[in-house]
Amino acid sequence: MLFIFKTSIRKKIIDLIKGVFQGVFSIFKSKDKLKFIGHTLFIWLMYIIMFSVCFFALDSTKTLGIDAMLAGFVAGTIGMVVVQGGIGVYPAFVGLIITIYLVPESSGLSISPEALALGWIIWTSQTVMMIILGLISLIINGKNVKLINE
Numbered sequence: 001m002l003f004i005f006k007t008s009i010r011k012k013i014i015d016l017i018k019g020v021f022q023g024v025f026s027i028f029k030s031k032d033k034l035k036f037i038g039h040t041l042f043i044w045l046m047y048i049i050m051f052s053v054c055f056f057a058l059d060s061t062k063t064l065g066i067d068a069m070l071a072g073f074v075a076g077t078i079g080m081v082v083v084q085g086g087i088g089v090y091p092a093f094v095g096l097i098i099t100i101y102l103v104p105e106s107s108g109l110s111i112s113p114e115a116l117a118l119g120w121i122i123w124t125s126q127t128v129m130m131i132i133l134g135l136i137s138l139i140i141n142g143k144n145v146k147l148i149n150e
Contacts, residue, residue, distance in 0.1 A: 047073075047126075048073060050125070050126060050129075051069065051072070051073045051076070051122055054118065054121050054122045055069045055072065055118065055122075056069075058114065058117070058118055058121075060102060060112075061098060061102070061114065061115070061118055064098070064101050064102070065101075067101075068097075068101035071097045071098075071100075071101070072094045072098045072118070072119075074097075075093040075094055075097040076090050076119065076122065079091075079092070079093035085127070087123075090119060090123040091119030091120040091122075091123050092111065092116070092119065093119070094118060094119030094122065094123075095111040095112065095115040095116035095119045096111055096115075097115075098112070098114075098115035098118055098119070099111050099112040099115045102115055
């Protein structure tokens with residue numbers, strides 16, 4: 001399939017694929033492979049737990065199964081990839097997928113208000129958490145830098 005592209009585009013795609021593989025295999029070259037993999041799994045587990053807490057907190061979505069929750073999680077993850085930070089896209093993608101589970105007869109083009117609200121709640125809580133924890137880490141690191149330099 002790559003033969004149909006211009007040479008410059010084909011080279012960029014091949015370089016991108018090589019870069020992804022180099023990044024993945026660089027894990028095995030690091031000193032603390034298990035720590036890195038463990039922290040990565042922990043971070044993803046915490047994202048799933050945060051999503052599930054919001055998911056099961058709403059009356060309209062708490063009766064849906066884990067399949068609906070994981071489908072919404074995956075859709076939100078794709079929304080984060082499509083637009084940096086996921087602003088607007090994350091709630092819309094989560095809302096679209098959750099609407100399929102909430103309203104099975106929906107056309108797929110409309111979003112249930114409850115599903116959209118779920119997307120906004122999750123996106124807002126994650127964004128606020130990242131801002132607060134980021135500011136706390138800046139303060140902590142700022143104090144550590146002063147102590148080291150003194």
